[in-house]
Amino acid sequence: MSDRKLKIAVICSSNQNRSMEAHNFLSKKGFQVRSFGSGTHVKLPGPSPQLPNIYDFNTTYDEMYRDLVAKDKQLYTQNGILHMIDRNRRIKSRPERFQSCKDRFDLIVTCEERVYDQVLEDIESKERENPESVHVVNIDIQDNHEEAVIGAFMICDLCALLSETDDLDNDVDELLQEFEAKCQRPILHTVAFY
Amino acid sequence: MDTESRRCTASQFFMEEEQSATESLSTYDRVVELLNQASLLQKDTQRVNNLKLVQELIVHKEPNLLDNFLDEMLAFQSDRSTDVKKTLVNFIEDACKKDPDILEKVIGNLCLMLGSDVVPVVKKVILTMATLYKVSLQWVCKAKKMSETIEQTWDYVNQMKRDIIEMIDSDNEGFRTHSIKFVEAVIIALSRKTPESIVPASSQIQVSLDQVPETHELLKVKKLEEEGEAALETLLGFMGSVHISSVNLMSCMGSVMSVCLCCSVNLMSCMGSVTSVCLCCSVNLMSCMGSVTSVCLCCSVNLMTCMGSVTTIARQRPQFMARVVQSFETLHVNLPPTLSKSQVASVRKNMKLHMLSLLRHPAAVDFHAQITTLLTDLGATQTEVMKAMPKEDVSRKRKAEEKQLAAKKAKVQQPDATPSREEEDDYGMTPFVGLGVSAPKPTESLKQTAIDISAEDLIHRLTPQNVADLVLLSMVMLPDTMPAQFQATYTPIAAAGTQAQIKHLSRLLATQLTAANLGKGYAEIQQQLKKQTAQQAEEDDVEVGTSPKHVIQTVVGVVVLGGSVPSDEFKKPPLPVLAQPPSVPRKTRAFKLSSVTQTLDRASMDTMALRALERILLSEKSGKSGEFASAQMKIATSLVAQFGGQLKDELQNFIFADLRNRAEIALAWIYQEYANFQGYNLVTASAEKPNVASYDECLTRLLNGLLERPDQREGLFSRLILEAPYITPNAIQVLKKYCQDETRIYLGMTTLKELIVKRPCMKLEFLDVLLDFTSHEKNDVRNTAIRVTKKLHERKDLEEPIERYALYYLKYLLQSQPPAELPTTIHVTGDAAGGSWTEDTIKLCLYLYLGLLPVNHKLIHELANVYTGTKPDIKRTILRVLETPVKGMGMDSPELLLLVDNCPKGAETLITRIIHILTDKDPHPPVLVDRVRDLYHKRVSDVRFLIPVLTGLSKVGPVSDVLLTYYFVLRPTNILLCVKSY
Incomplete structure (x- = not known):
């Protein structure tokens, strides 16, 4: 695929932290990337674990930002949520849900196993015309700021590795083995048609 | 309008x-x-x-x-x-x-x-x-x-x-x-x-x-x-074949390897024609490795796609459900051993996903038992399974109940049936169709495959006693370490000992048995098949082999061991074979190397060759003992000798990394190169005339390497050069350098000596080298060389060339200018023009001669001859260096006396000096005194000639005393001397 760019999707559960960090990083590196969430709602930490802030996928980052500022500016500044959403709203207007996206990708990177399952389930259920193959790769990344940054680096390495080859389908297994050995994390990988 | x-x-x-x-x-x-x-x-x-x-x-x-x-x-x-x-x-x-x-x-x-x-x-x-x-x-x-x-x-x-x-x-x-x-x-x-x-x-x-x-x-x-x-x-075949291809290839590689090793073991005794076979094997081995890796790496993606497709097919065409579920079962227990841990995880996850989607399918009701056990094995939780389970409609429910009833019935019957079966254990292959528990067969019974039959057959044989025996037996075959794949796929057995688990176990066993072409089900289906084919052949000649029954997957993959495979059978998918336990005879498909290999480009061929060599070398430890080690060595060296290039560097580095233990490889390499050079080997024999260059390079490489390493075990250099089959001129140059190295002079010289003694055909060449050192400008080198030469001089065959050389050098002194053969450094330091003799150059010509003098007294005559013809400078030097050798000769030497007798004209000073040296401390024998006096009388008119023998003279008689007195008076020192001796 040396003559054209790999179309990449990075997916986490809420399209806030992990996928956006990677989106940010990858687009800076010149990849053609989009990010998605796979959950039913957008969940953000609230004042206690039992009370998360839950939004619709239609809510813009800006609205979330203003809402949280109104709720408890001190708390959300301190735990970095406001900073994160601020970054997000500068990348795109609102979180996107993978299941409602009709575009196709060459490579889908998911950030946890549950997301990987949801993505595969969605792909399986969508039977479309002109099917094309897509590689789905999962790298487990914990949902916090530090891990998200590390995860973004890893995803970037992975994308760089995979975009180098001329025939992704043929080389992907070998490249992933190589990558797995390098990053020392278990990865899941499959090919799906949709 | x-x-x-x-x-x-x-x-x-x-x-x-x-x-x-x-x-x-x-x-x-x-x-x-x-x-x-x-x-x-x-x-x-x-x-x-x-x-x-x-x-x-x-x-x-x-x-x-x-x-x-x-x-x-x-x-x-x-x-x-x-x-x-x-x-x-x-x-x-x-x-x-x-x-x-x-x-x-x-x-x-x-x-x-x-x-x-x-x-x-x-x-x-x-x-x-x-x-x-x-x-x-x-x-x-x-x-x-x-x-x-x-x-x-x-x-x-x-x-x-x-x-x-x-x-x-x-x-x-x-x-x-x-x-x-x-x-x-x-x-x-x-x-x-x-x-x-x-x-x-x-x-x-x-x-x-x-x-x-x-x-x-x-x-x-x-x-x-x-x-x-x-x-x-x-498609189903492919699902199994991904596995079999790699396994097959590996078993094949195993045999190639062993052939290879056998060849090389023989080779050690009869170097020659077999080499090419061995080398061919190793080349194939490398290309094999290439294709194995590619096959191994490809599995997981294809496997998952395949599983996806098979599931879709089963969902859309439920009539294939049985075969699909069965192929999943087979795949589950026979996952390709080549998959990495994460690949196994991905594949299992995928399989779970597909099994869950199959479970939701209404037509899967008959397979719920198998699917659920499979799912439990894959790590699905009970809730997940229950969620995916469809609501059974009434008719199906009834059917299921019927089956359960039948199973219960079977349970009741079982205790009676078991003992009789156990007695019949030896007839494992005889079908017990009528005996059974399987009386009320489900509707699918028509499609019952070998696995089902075997499973049913097995279920009653899984008595505690049998199982215990099986476990004990297989204990022996357990590998030392737990394979990664096992670790990944192992799930603790939750419901051990229950009927469901026994059933599951029997199914697992049946899958393995059928895969290995064993078991009752296999035999039975085989029989059925034969009957069917016979029938069909009668009915319709054209349609032989095209009936749907004919293509039941588990049955058709009859693998022919040895012998030719009919071409139409070839297209059929190969069966998954067992990865473990190893004792089960592995069926191997007729393997054609050409079908799995492709021509590689030069660069990757080189890197692969290099890596292969690396691997062979790295496996050194495993091959420490006995024949294997030598075979390994043989392979490595043959490869290097044949392909050269980078391989040489690799092997050299390997050898020098641990000289102490790898000297053998170095020698083996040299011998291999020599074999190639001499054409004792088919590969090179066919090519152009063998060239010594490669052998020469190998030898000089090793010797140079040893030369440059300060801290090596010194014995190796001499061992290498002594054992090398042929010493090339370049190697001699290296040896020369070695001998001049200050810390190794002695070793070098001894090696040289050994070479001269032990290699008669080249002794003169080596002798030349040694003799060259006798006129070396460095003292140490020269002295050692002279010492060694003197030792060699004792040998009759070497005496003559050594003396000839010494005299040849001695005669240089007759020339007006020092010859070019003498070490040039001396020329430069002695005289910028390089034209005249200096003390050093003169000495250089004399060292060996003087060293030999005490051994062979005859040589002294030549000195006298030369002496007369040389310049005064040279004479003076000669006289100065004479002391030690002459003392070594002793004054009783007949040759010395002879010299005094026949003193050539002009050599009187020499004689005087000699006599002086001889009589310096010891008393002089009358013979000598006589000779000197004779000489004095006949030729030398100088009375000083007599001084050394003066004490002896007086006893003989008053001859020319006047003259003596005359002189002694004139020379006060002499008088003193005279007085003293009196």
Whole structure:
């Protein structure tokens, strides 16, 4: 695929932290990337674990930002949520849900196993015309700021590795083995048609 | 007004017509414009966009234009951009779905693109063909009248189908994956729809064999069904074959390896013709390794695609459910051992996903037991399983209950049946059809496969005693370490000892047994098959081997060990074999190396060769003992000697990394090079005349390496050079350097001495080297060399050349200028012009001679001769260095006396000096005194000549005392001396 760019999707559960960090990083590196969430709602930490802030996928980052500022500016500044959403709203207007996206990708990177399952389930259920193959790769990344940054680096390495080859389908297994050995994390990988 | 209005209406009507005309014109124009632009635009993306627009316009908006612009669109097939081509394929697919009649026009284009070498385009065509195959089938069915073009198009489609199905064995992983997807579509199209089929709502084209009329002119339903069966066979086979290919290859490699090793062991005793075989083996081995890695690496993606396809097939065509579930079972227990841990995890996850989706299928009710156990093994939780379980409808429920009842009945019967069975254990293969528990067979019993039969047979044999025996037996065969794959797939057994678990266990065992062509089920099906074939042969000669029964997967893969395989059996999928336990005889398919290898380019061949060597070398530890080590050494050295290049560096580094232990390899290498040089080896024998250069390089490399290493074990250098079969001139140069190294002079010289003694055919060459050192400017070197030479001089055969050399050098002194052979450094320091003798150069010519003098007294005469002819400077030097050798000779030497007797003219001073030296401390023997006096009387008129023997003289008689007194008076010192001696 040396003559054209790999179309990449990075997916986490809420399209806030992990996928956006990677989106940010990858687009800076010149990849053609989009990010998605796979959950039913957008969940953000609230004042206690039992009370998360839950939004619709239609809510813009800006609205979330203003809402949280109104709720408890001190708390959300301190735990970095406001900073994160601020970054997000500068990348795109609102979180996107993978299941409602009709575009196709060459490579889908998911950030946890549950997301990987949801993505595969969605792909399986969508039977479309002109099917094309897509590689789905999962790298487990914990949902916090530090891990998200590390995860973004890893995803970037992975994308760089995979975009180098001329025939992704043929080389992907070998490249992933190589990558797995390098990053020392278990990865899941499959090919799906949709 | 009225008229106007009427006109208005009329004009309105016309205007409307005109408007629609312009609209259609505008679409037409727009398409023309877009196409024109597209052919001129530079950027790929722009062209793609234009074509997409055209596609939208002529396929969806104005389908009547499709025919007009088809050729223009197809012209873009020759576009250089991959994306444009893919868009074109997309267009073709869309257009064909809209209007199947254009199939006959585009099929040729597709065929061409399938054959192109642009990988993404080929993949796109494969996927498109998955849809178009259905479209074309439908189109052929609906065609009212068969025409030649339709037939041709159908032929084309079939040709492409065959080509794509063949790609399932392609080298390119992407092709394989896509081809699996195509096969899936073909199978679904070429099978019958059943009421239980679940077809996704989104897929637009519903094709199944039901739509094909039985009396169709072109399409024969039965034949198509068989084709579909064959395709399913291919697919299921592929699921197993991914595994078998790598295992087969590995077992094959194992045998190649052992052949290789055997060869080399023999080789040590009879170097020669076998080498080539060994080398060939190792070359093959390397290419084998290459293909094994590629096969190993490809598995997981293909496997997962395959599983996906198989699941889709099972969902849409439930009649295949049994075989699909069974192949999943087989796959689960026989996951390719080559997969890495994470690949295993991915595959298992995928399998779980598919099994859950199968579980939801209403037709899977009969397989719930198997699917749930499989799911539990795959790590699914009870809730997950329950969630996916469909609600059973009444009839099915009843059926299930019936079965349960039967099972209970069986349980009751079991205790009675067991003992008798145990007695019959020896007749394991005899079918017990009637005996059984399996009396009320489920409806599927007709399709019961070997695995089911074996499982049923086994379930009663799994008594605690038998199981314990099995466990104890297999203990012996357990590997030392737990394989990664086992660790990954192992799930603790939750319900041990329950009937369900025993059943599951028997199924697992049955799968393995059937895979190994053992067990009751296998035997039975085999019998059935024979009967059937016999029957069929009677009924219908043509249809032999095409019955659906015939292609039950677990049965047909009869592997022929040795002997030729009939060509039609070859196409059938190979069976998964057991990875463990090792004791089960592994069936190996006839393996053709040429079919799995391909020519590699030079660079990768080199790197592979290099890596192979590295591996062989690294396995050093495992081969420490006995023959294996020597075989390993032999392989490594033969490889290096034959291919050279980087391999030499590699081996050299390896040897020098641990000299102490790897000296043997160094020697083996030298010998191998020598064998090549002498042509004791088929590989080089056929090539041009063997060249000494390679051997020379090897030897000098090693020697130089040893020379440059300060801290080596010193014995190795001399050992290497002593044991080398042939010493090249370059090696001699290295040896020379070695001998001049200050810390190694002694060792070097001894080595040289050994060489001279032990290599008679080259002794003169080595002797020359040694003798050259005797006139070396460094003291240490020279002294050692002279010492060694003196030792050698004791040997009769070497005496003559050594003396000749010494005299040759001695005679240099007669020349007016020092000859060029003498070490030049002395020339320079002695005299810038290099023209005259210095003390050093003079000494250089004398050292060896003087060293030999005490050993062979005869040589002294020559000195006297030379002495008379030399310049005064040289004479003086000679006299000065004479002391030690003359003392070594002793004054009793007859030769010395002879010299005094026959003193040549002009050598008197020499004689005086000699006598002086001799009589310096010891008393002089009368013989000598006599001679001296004679000489004095006859030739020398100088009385000083007598001084050394003065004390002896007086006793002899008063001869010329006057003269003596005269002189002594004149020389006060002499008087003193005289007085003293008196």
